[in-house]
Amino acid sequence: MRTILLALLISINLTIDSANAHQATHAETPKVIASDDAQVMYLGNEALLVTNQGVKVLFDPFFHNHYGQYQLVPDDIRRKIFAGEAPFDGITAIFISHAHGDHFSEQDTLDYLGKFDDVKLYAPQQAVKRILGLNPASEMLKRISSVALDFGDKPVRLTSKGLVVEAVRIPHAGWPGRAEIENLIFRVSLAHPDKPAKPQTVMHMGDADPDPTHYQPFTSHWQKRKTDTAFPPYWFYFSKEGNDILNSILNVDKTIGVHVPVKAPQPLINSGKDYFNTPGEIRSLSNPNP
Numbered sequence: 094m095r096t097i098l099l100a101l102l103i104s105i106n107l108t109i110d111s112a113n114a115h116q117a118t119h120a121e122t123p124k125v126i127a128s129d130d131a132q133v134m135y136l137g138n139e140a141l142l143v144t145n146q147g148v149k150v151l152f153d154p155f156f157h158n159h160y161g162q163y164q165l166v167p168d169d170i171r172r173k174i175f176a177g178e179a180p181f182d183g184i185t186a187i188f189i190s191h192a193h194g195d196h197f198s199e200q201d202t203l204d205y206l207g208k209f210d211d212v213k214l215y216a217p218q219q220a221v222k223r224i225l226g227l228n229p230a231s232e233m234l235k236r237i238s239s240v241a242l243d244f245g246d247k248p249v250r251l252t253s254k255g256l257v258v259e260a261v262r263i264p265h266a267g268w269p270g271r272a273e274i275e276n277l278i279f280r281v282s283l284a285h286p287d288k289p290a291k292p293q294t295v296m297h298m299g300d301a302d303p304d305p306t307h308y309q310p311f312t313s314h315w316q317k318r319k320t321d322t323a324f325p326p327y328w329f330y331f332s333k334e335g336n337d338i339l340n341s342i343l344n345v346d347k348t349i350g351v352h353v354p355v356k357a358p359q360p361l362i363n364s365g366k367d368y369f370n371t372p373g374e375i376r377s378l379s380n381p382n383p
């Protein structure tokens with residue numbers, strides 16, 4: 094009996110240790126973001142805090158699976174998010190790219206929305222269904238935008254104070270496998286409601302598949318609005334098709350790769366491409382020539 098218990102304790106410890114390894118390796122103390130500056134802070138895997146003129150949004154902030162290689166959001170950042178501590182105070186909206194365990198936790202999302210009662214949620218229907226399964230308070234439903242898109246559907250456009258939100262469903266990487274996963278590419282423009290002349294447009298791509306044929310049918314959508322900064326999963330940098338999508342189809346000024354394993358692949362380091370893999374790292378997004 095004692096042996097079994099000991100074995101159990103050891104295995105629990107091992108699990109905790111390996112989780113901590115992924116949380117602690119690259120943690121930095123987040124710096125406070127100046128309210129007027131367009132900036133992005135990397136939080137882990139594809140989790141980002143984007144701010145412009147005091148308008149703040151979070152992408153894929155809540156998840157618990159690292160699948161043995163991806164960067165979790167470190168505990169100190171997670172604690173600040175849930176405490177609403179700077180720079181995570183005054184969040185306008187949360188975006189969920191898709192309902193996979195390295196991007197989304199329905200319980201955390203519910204807890205966060207319960208705590209901050211003016212935050213909006215934009216998420217694929219698949220993720221929203223999982224939140225609804227936890228019986229959220231009816232008050233919360235008004236703040237949840239469930240994006241229900243099939244392959245090939247026209248992009249949706251939603252606006253709220255300080256934000257223009259557009260979403261397209263693009264297959265998850267590994268297509269035609271995982272076709273059931275509702276992966277969204279969000280294009281979001283952030284602007285202070287009183288200073289709409291200085292928007293900042295970012296694109297979060299979730300785990301999009303790098304095949305140009307998924308993107309070509311939406312050429313007019315990409316052309317309609319320039320994206321200042323896109324955050325592609327890093328595998329886009331590894332193929333000609335992926336780079337073509339970023340450089341020629343999506344109408345994007347610059348890119349910063351995300352979903353990079355804790356141990357960055359050598360070909361990525363060698364590529365000279367920009368990417369995130371240190372939580373707490375901040376980049377300015379401001380256009381040097383506005």
Ligand SMILES: [Zn+2]
Nearest residue numbers: 191193265300
């Ligand atoms: Zn995924």
